[in-house]
Amino acid sequence: MTVTTTAKVPPAISGRTAIVAGNGQLPLAVAESLRKQGADPLMIAIKGEAEPSIYQGKHAEISIVELGGLVKILKAEGIANVVLAGGVRHRPEFRHALRPGNGNLVALYRFLRAFRLGDDGLLRAVIATIESYGFRVVGAHEIVPDILTPEPSTLTRKQPDQDSIANMQAARRAAAAIGALDIGQGAVAVGGRVVALEGVEGTDAMLQRVAELRLAKRIHSTGGVLVKCAKPQQEVRADLPAIGISTIENAAKAGLKGIAIESGRTLILGYEETIKAANEAGLFVETFVQETRTDAS
Template sequence: MTTTAKTQPLASSAAITGRTAIVAGNGLLPIAIAESLQKQGADPLIIAIKGEASPDINARKHAEISIVELGGLMKILKSENIINVVLAGGIRHRPEFSAALHPGNGNLVALYRFMRAFRLGDDGLLKAVIATIESYGFRVVGAHEIVPDILAPEVGTITRRKADKESIANMQAAREAAIMIGSLDIGQAAIAVGRRVVALEGVEGTDAMLQRVAELRVAKRINRKGGVLVKCAKPQQEVRADLPAIGVSTVENAVKAGLKGIAIEARRTLILGYAETIAAANEAGIFIETFTQEAT
């Protein structure tokens, strides 16, 4: 497969020292990070985002904040002597622009940067949030720096089933589309069936896109069998937050959508619940392939 995108696998990070705070949204990632840090003998500070964090995280949280309470977040981080901050988990509800005017959102420079970011896509907004946090002297680290073994490996096929010729062609079509929408900061995934792109990820997320494809099959709008989901990092991706991810639910929804497999970018995609995800794919008889941007 070919592409014009030029990206590099995530480099290994230096050892993380000092106490780490996890700002937790929804999903499995915050729990995986917390458990990894605890196994290393660390005492992570878990800060749950109101209305977003999962019940498991809420049971372990030290504090809870609104997604727009950057000023309150800074106070918590300082009072707990935090050095590192990791942003983990999904955000289902994008805050309103007016919410950025929260009176506790810090100095005017940080507030202005945060407000401007609301005009941007997810990657642009995350970069602004990270810049704001770092302007207070904290270090923002990526989930992959704490739990490197959840990154997709560079081994090609990681399931029993491999991609056939038709699936490889679908992978190429979907990957080119995913890179294109990624460059526009729209989404990270696309689906191709019959060598034609039939779905692009938007703000609804990957699972909702897969559900949409399943509905299109029922409605006879997609008649060809098979198809492939491709997920990859945006060309300009802020790798310390919102790396593309798959998990058991991705596999389940891919099966419901009638797809033959999933292709993800090696070393730049997270596999949440690695063993469970591979087992689910093997049981369902679909493939999971990894690729690099330089693959041909």
Template sequence: MEPERPGEKLGILAGGGSLPRIVAAAARAAGWAPLVVRIGDGVTDDWTGYEGEAFAWGRSGDAIAYLKRHKVRRVIFCGTVTRRPDFRSLLPSFRTLVRLPAAIRMVRGGDDHLLRGVSRYLERDGFAMLAVQEIVPELLAPSGLLSNRALREDESRAMTIAATAARRLGELDIGQAVVASAERVIAVEGVEGTREMLARVGDLRRRGRVTPSERCVLVKSVKPQQDSRFDLPSIGEATIAEAAAAGITAIGVSAGRSLILGLEDVVAASDRADIALVGLADEQEEGRP
């Protein structure tokens, strides 16, 4: 998506990780003027070279006023937010205080509920919410085999088990990632996130709860009810390293509905680690042949 006029402001609500920087660079190259509002894990990140400001959760109302003051109409949310705001324990600013009842309602429930609430919250204030893939469409995962090595037979069976479990997990708005072998589900993602889930799988291997011969796969799947503007499943080079450390031998992601942060680099990292990487079509995620 291009701006309606050169230099139009694009509000980027930037959490942590590399994704907000990828989005900001692509937006600038397309003619937008990114205005980076640092939140959550991104509050302390250095955004030298970009206009913007950091806002603690207690100043979320000030962040909205800041975007309006800079005449921002379109906003994109991206990056990691591993800690939810606890508005009851904060000393909020006045602008946040008047919005507190709606904010408290938003943080109840799973991530999908939270992000849909954020969307409605901002849209009521006149902002249009954009998706990452509208700014950087090349991040969307292609379909089919992406790595040099294809799936082994037991990895293919494990992928079906993990994809089916991930779909059920998503329907309950619990998480997006599952690790499975050809015989069983090994781990599901909860509030801890993919990184800590993979660390747990590595610990299970070290303690002999997963045998050395039991090949395990990781599937990151979009939730069936997920708003595609927010929190699509994503992997990067760090994911490959964490998966390799956990003994994962294959990774599947939702084709066309998940993000690969640097496809060439991620595929190269997968090949170095001898991990098969696959973009899963809808029927594969649903366990259909």
């Protein structure tokens, strides 16, 4: 059964909003939603990460560790709210934060301590530091609620078969385990066993690895399922797991039968286009409620 979503009304957000833009289409979706609400968002591109289209309109640019510059921009533009949207391919190099005049030294110690904890720990430190200057950090899904996955259901024409359900269960356990360790948000299971775990390379690269393994006949079973879910300790205002058209394309190239994503804690970027692509590729997209886990066991 294909589910038709009902448009959700974004909550009213007081004050001007800045979007700190990494890669991908999420920053643009947030900006479009704000403009439809009559707001004038400020786009702040992360150097080396933001999409080229971000630079076509009025924008500012910062490096990923340039906290002092970010705060100056936010204050100068009268910003009240900050949205951290989009991916970051490159890990921060904190030696650049030591340049004179960056105004980063107060936050640097906090970041260095958090850096060893993984992405979620680092994001929490970034959010806490931004909010310590009096700004409010808002999740992208709070502005564009329609991108959140709906309640547990099958979103496509194709339904998961029994083999796929077994693969979903295996991949869900694996994704929960690596999430608890702050390693990644996704896993692939084929033939009832886990064959790939998401790390710093991201979902698309993991799926490309699965395709290569299948081509090399290291994976002999057909089918398989990608599972994406939030980490148990996930900071939901940044880096929620997401799928989009590229996820569908890479899942199809990897020979998978479908994708399962956590309900209410995963984003679907370009919902209609993504589900259409899944239907055309003959893949299912299923949503589920993940069990609460507090450790990797």
